[in-house]
Amino acid sequence: MSHESQRNIRCLVAKVGLDGHDRGAHVITRAFRDAGFEVIYSGLHKAPEEIVQATVQEDVDVLGISILSGAHNTLVPKIVEGLEEYGAFEDTLVIVGGIIPEEDRPGLKEAGVDAIFGPGTPMEETIEFIRENVVRRD
Template sequence: MSGQAQRSIRCLVAKVGLDGHDRGAHVIARAFRDAGFEVVYSGLHKAPEEIVQAAVQEDVDVLGISILSGAHNTLVPKIMDGLAEYGAKEDTLVLVGGVIPEEDRPDLREQGVAAVFGPGTPIEETIEFVRENAPERR
């Protein structure tokens, strides 16, 4: 049995910016907990810097960013830059969930986002992606 299977995957589910709709974030957080992941939820209206600080302080394996405001092309790069400043970008699987136009997804991936999950994505697909791609602990 690998170390990955023996330990909990630590996740931060984060709401960035002024987006006040958090039902999806709560659904994902609960599904991740039910899957055996350790989950921290940021709460609403967090600045990119606050999310970076929480991810670093909580030493998370996975950062799930929920954003529906349309500001993903501005806010997500700020988070990615912040993770890089702390040396955490390479060790953190970053996911984005929300209404992200198909044409914006390649730029997010170039920033270091591992995957973008839109509305209607089966939760099990997201859980499996995390299990298969969460970084191994050093």
């Protein structure tokens, strides 16, 4: 097949639960766009089911969840469960950004999160991580 495949990295930037702070999510969204990614932004106050629906339908390579509310230990596993239900967990890179206490990190990793980026993480680091770890689809 001589057609050139046109592959862009697709990301969903998701705000989940009762957390109205989305400046970080906006900054990330723009940085991803400028890195050449296609970014879908979920908007605020989404239920885990909505995030699952968007991840499945948009067939994103990366799900970036931004949580500042402290409810990550309940919300993140719910999302992962939903993804598994639709067979969308295995090849989706799941990253979490926001305020995640050190002691909660192993648990989230266990639940299926690939990486956690706290406040102050240089944007390039996150973008580089995605480029290196995204599961390539043919």
